[in-house]
Amino acid sequence: MDGFDYQFFTEVLVGGLLSGVMYSLVAIGFVLIYKTSGVLNFAQGSMLLFAALTFVSLTEHGLPFVLAFGITFGAMVVLGIGIERAVLRPLVNRPPITLFMATLGLSYIIEGAAQLLWGTQVHGLDLGIEDTPLELSGVLISKFDLFAAAVAASMVALLTLFFRYTRIGLAFRAVADDQFAALGIGLRLPRIWATVWAAAGAVSLVAGLLWGARLGVQFSLSLVVLKALPVLVLGGFDSIQGAIVGGVLIGATEKLAEVYIGDYFNGGIETWFAYVAALAFLLIRPAGLFGQRLVERV
Amino acid sequence: MTELSALPGVAKRLPAWLGPVVILGLAYGVVPLIGSSYLYEAILTPFLALSLAALGLNILTGYTGQVSLGTAAFMAVGAYAAYNLNLRAGLPLLLDIVLAGFAAVVVGIIFGLPSLRLRGFYLAVSTLAAQFFVQWVLTKFSWFSNDSTSGVIDAPSLHFFGYSFDNAVGRYLFALTIVTVLTALAVRLIRSQTGRNFIAVRDNEIAAKVIGVPVIKTKLLAFAVSSFIIGVAGVIWAFAYLRTVEPAGFNLDRSFQILFIIIIGGLGSIRGAYVGAALIVVFPLVLSRVGEFLLGGLFDSGVLDMSQRIVLGALIIGFLIAEPDGLVALLSGTTRRFRWRGRNLQSASI
Numbered sequence: 147m148d149g150f151d152y153q154f155f156t157e158v159l160v161g162g163l164l165s166g167v168m169y170s171l172v173a174i175g176f177v178l179i180y181k182t183s184g185v186l187n188f189a190q191g192s193m194l195l196f197a198a199l200t201f202v203s204l205t206e207h208g209l210p211f212v213l214a215f216g217i218t219f220g221a222m223v224v225l226g227i228g229i230e231r232a233v234l235r236p237l238v239n240r241p242p243i244t245l246f247m248a249t250l251g252l253s254y255i256i257e258g259a260a261q262l263l264w265g266t267q268v269h270g271l272d273l274g275i276e277d278t279p280l281e282l283s284g285v286l287i288s289k290f291d292l293f294a295a296a297v298a299a300s301m302v303a304l305l306t307l308f309f310r311y312t313r314i315g316l317a318f319r320a321v322a323d324d325q326f327a328a329l330g331i332g333l334r335l336p337r338i339w340a341t342v343w344a345a346a347g348a349v350s351l352v353a354g355l356l357w358g359a360r361l362g363v364q365f366s367l368s369l370v371v372l373k374a375l376p377v378l379v380l381g382g383f384d385s386i387q388g389a390i391v392g393g394v395l396i397g398a399t400e401k402l403a404e405v406y407i408g409d410y411f412n413g414g415i416e417t418w419f420a421y422v423a424a425l426a427f428l429l430i431r432p433a434g435l436f437g438q439r440l441v442e443r444v
Numbered sequence: 445m446t447e448l449s450a451l452p453g454v455a456k457r458l459p460a461w462l463g464p465v466v467i468l469g470l471a472y473g474v475v476p477l478i479g480s481s482y483l484y485e486a487i488l489t490p491f492l493a494l495s496l497a498a499l500g501l502n503i504l505t506g507y508t509g510q511v512s513l514g515t516a517a518f519m520a521v522g523a524y525a526a527y528n529l530n531l532r533a534g535l536p537l538l539l540d541i542v543l544a545g546f547a548a549v550v551v552g553i554i555f556g557l558p559s560l561r562l563r564g565f566y567l568a569v570s571t572l573a574a575q576f577f578v579q580w581v582l583t584k585f586s587w588f589s590n591d592s593t594s595g596v597i598d599a600p601s602l603h604f605f606g607y608s609f610d611n612a613v614g615r616y617l618f619a620l621t622i623v624t625v626l627t628a629l630a631v632r633l634i635r636s637q638t639g640r641n642f643i644a645v646r647d648n649e650i651a652a653k654v655i656g657v658p659v660i661k662t663k664l665l666a667f668a669v670s671s672f673i674i675g676v677a678g679v680i681w682a683f684a685y686l687r688t689v690e691p692a693g694f695n696l697d698r699s700f701q702i703l704f705i706i707i708i709g710g711l712g713s714i715r716g717a718y719v720g721a722a723l724i725v726v727f728p729l730v731l732s733r734v735g736e737f738l739l740g741g742l743f744d745s746g747v748l749d750m751s752q753r754i755v756l757g758a759l760i761i762g763f764l765i766a767e768p769d770g771l772v773a774l775l776s777g778t779t780r781r782f783r784w785r786g787r788n789l790q791s792a793s794i
Binding site: 186236237240242248250251252253258262383411414417421424 | 511558561562564565566568569570572573576577579580583584696700703704707746747750751752753754756757758759760761764765768
């Protein structure tokens with residue numbers, strides 16, 4: 147190797163940054179739920195699978211895009227409300243780790259139900275975006291990745307506006323800040339939780355479509371959740387900005403590590419590299435980049 | 445004391461050692477005489493391996509309160525360490541198994557270090573690192589599997605002190621003996637000061653620190669003990685149950701399975717690991733029979749797999765909601781109710 151190939155480096159870096167945006171997309175769903183109900187929702191990945199599978203099966207039955215999207219959206223809202231009723235409400239006031247384990251069970255149920263309903267075969271999903279590389283001053287960028295990044299950016303913008311300028315957004319922030327105080331001033335916690343879970347369902351629909359177009363709609367789609375967890379650890383579980391920055395950072399370091407140091411380890415390090423990177427970072431800052439610092443009093 | 449034991453109900457109470465002794469008597473004396481090889485190979489041996497792994501996880505999660513999602517990784521470390529020690533060092537097999545447990549301890553302490561700074565979800569996520577890292581190492585570096593394709597290892601034949609344990613009953617007895625010894629040790633540990641330290645750290649870390657519990661030492665010790673037991677469980681899983689294993693067999697699903705065992709069986713209970721493992725092993729068999737009976741030909745393996753996931757998930761949520769202390773609490777609640785009723789009847793008759 148003579149000299150450092152800057153063009154190649156930039157290409158890898160940009161590819162990594164953009165694929166990191168895809169991770170952020172999944173992570174945002176987690177953050178929404180964690181912020182308002184204090185649950186790390188492991189079922190996010192299976193919700194994503196459920197949404198993508200429902201959408202694909204509906205379009206394969208001949209429904210137009212908009213109608214299929216609408217029906218799937220409705221299904222996700224119903225699912226969100228159902229989860230609030232059947233799982234969250236009976237478990238109110240339990241330790242967070244109990245709720246986490248409940249979402250593990252939930253992910254099993256949703257995965258099983260989705261595949262029982264729609265079958266286990268792999269579906270292709272075409273969103274009508276060509277995946278042709280775009281050349282920008284010598285650097286090749288995937289058009290699909292750019293599209294996904296644009297979608298993620300607009301979703302974050304929407305969510306931020308929603309949280310800042312609507313009454314429900316205000317209620318969400320109140321609940322996130324202090325559940326008891328929110329209850330005290332008369333906010334209806336069950337309704338807010340149902341709304342949040344429905345919103346997370348909608349986010350997982352968008353993420354599911356993008357990831358599904360990338361990987362094909364199949365069981366392994368629910369494993370995307372495992373890609374999002376180190377992003378959350380790095381960014382902090384309760385920060386949307388953290389999810390974005392964490393996702394981009396993880397995406398970039400992961401790709402760079404795979405390309406530049408992966409060969410020394412026989413390759414295939416992307417399964418664990420993100421975790422180890424996030425972990426190393428956590429040992430320095432235990433609350434992640436943007437997470438709320440926990441103050442302990444004795 | 446004489447008055448107390450003269451009271452009805454108290455005198456009737458059976459001594460605590462009787463239950464385990466009866467169970468062991470049945471397991472050693474009766475089961476080997478009546479069982480079929482299907483019973484040993486498909487039910488009892490995997491049950492023993494899983495319950496031992498669940499016991500190990502319960503010490504970490506149930507007693508010390510540190511949630512781990514990397515159980516299968518430590519099982520894999522145990523299994524592959526025992527395989528390599530047996531292959532390369534030429535030590536007696538029993539020593540290999542103990543050393544394999546210690547290999548799991550080393551890995552467990554390394555991945556337990558984040559627990560000193562992280563809590564709750566952050567720790568649960570960081571234990572996933574162990575899961576993926578160990579699986580990657582075992583698949584990528586073929587030295588660990590003696591250069592076999594895709595990391596598959598074959599278990600050595602089980603010989604101890606000149607006796608062969610290579611048939612189905614022998615492997616069952618081998619597993620049973622190891623599980624019995626480790627369970628006895630675990631019970632002793634839990635009832636000692638160390639065990640109470642575990643519980644103190646789980647219930648309130650700061651309060652534990654204030655009353656003088658060495659929190660760091662206790663946490664790392666919990667990781668070490670738990671990893672040792674889980675590592676040995678991995679050896680049983682590989683050597684006595686499957687005989688041929690690959691790293692992919694110790695995947696995240698296995699880790700979840702063991703976590704589910706202790707949730708269903710009972711967090712923070714020794715018996716819970718066994719009750720939960722029994723349910724997890726038997727329930728797929730029952731479900732497939734029932735499904736076949738009800739749905740006939742419609743019930744193929746795909747449907748079975750999916751409905752298994754659904755029922756399992758529903759069970760987890762159901763237990764967390766209705767009986768957070770698991771099957772064990774359910775069972776002892778039932779016996780207590782019966783005992784109370786008996787006592788009331790007796791006092792009424794007086």
